[in-house]
Amino acid sequence: MNIICLDIETTGLDPDSDEILQLSIIDGAGEILFNEYILPTEHDCWPSAQKVNHISPAMVQDCKPLLYYADTIQRILEDADVIVGYNIRGFDLPFIFNGGIGYDAKPGAIVVDVMIAFARIYGKHDDYHGGYKWQKLRTCASYYSYYKGKAHNSLDDARATLFCFYKIFGDPPKLSRRLTGVYRSTSNFVKRKSPNPVKTVSTPKSGNLMIGFGFFVLLVFFSSFDPFWLVIAVLLLYFGFKRHKIYKIFKQDEVSKQAD
Incomplete structure (x- = not known):
């Protein structure tokens, strides 16, 4: 079973308008498959997000945009039998797909959202939504006595998520789509964003x-x-x-x- 776990840091919380600043993907053994800072193409600054993830414009100014790595990221996703993340269905994957990364799901592939699975285990009821209240990754990691790494660094968060995944589902994991937080993976064919339009400069008159x-x-x-x-x-x-x-x-x- 080819397991991967991923996490991202972004310029904000809206997958339709914000962009990825860092993307990390590790395999089921915790080995790094991909770990890069990303240059956003439509944002010059992100002060609110920077206070959380500490990624400044200067840190990414010489980095490559997301689509530079499109083929690599797509290949890693499509080779996976299990794609693990924390709030991956509502956050990470929408950002990745809206960023222009296509994905043709492997037959039988599943997505495991550790946040959804842990919410049931933690058991705090959400009266407003009528379900279990979602908890932060930090809370989940602390619950399973994982204190390594730095929060809001996508590589450290991916490692924390993978650790919690094994604590919840076992090692080797026993997975079924009947379990909370386990979903069938679906293909996402998206049109890659065209780069920002090039501003044409008209030739000045000779005088x-x-x-x-x-x-x-x-x-x-x-x-x-x-x-x-x-x-x-x-x-x-x-x-x-x-x-x-x-x-x-x-x-x-x-x-x-x-x-x-």
Whole structure:
């Protein structure tokens, strides 16, 4: 049975608008299969989330975006018989799939949400929702005397989740879809997000027309010696040469980009 356990850190709590900052996946023995900080493509800062996960924009500014790892992540997910996580159905997987990672579930594969399973074991009733109240991973880990690692680091959280998974379901685990927190894994084919649209920069005008017209008006001045035409000529030549300078710089930058 190929077991994997995953956890993420994000810019916020909304899978539809927030993004992944860190993704960690370990196998059933706790070996690291994937552990990367991720560069968000639509967020420059996330002050509220940063207070919790301590991941700053500077920490991820040189990292790769999620889709850079899409094939690797998809392969790991699709090879798994059991995908384990804490609030994985309502949080981790929606973030991963909304981030553009496709997934074709292996026949018979299951998802185990340790949070749902532990809520029943902890037994605190939620009168508002009419079920068992969900508990934080820290509470679950403490319940099973697991105190290793640092909370809100996805790799440490994945290890804590895997530990609790074995405490609940046994080692080797005895799993059935009749058990609380165990679900049939379903495929998710998503259209990968296209990168942010490239802002096209229009080529600035060369200013040649203004310069030419400025010299023409200057000739008119010399033939009439009317100060009005001199003022017009000076303005046309000033702005024409200024525009031409900008045009030359733009062209030089284009040549440099092509050379790179």
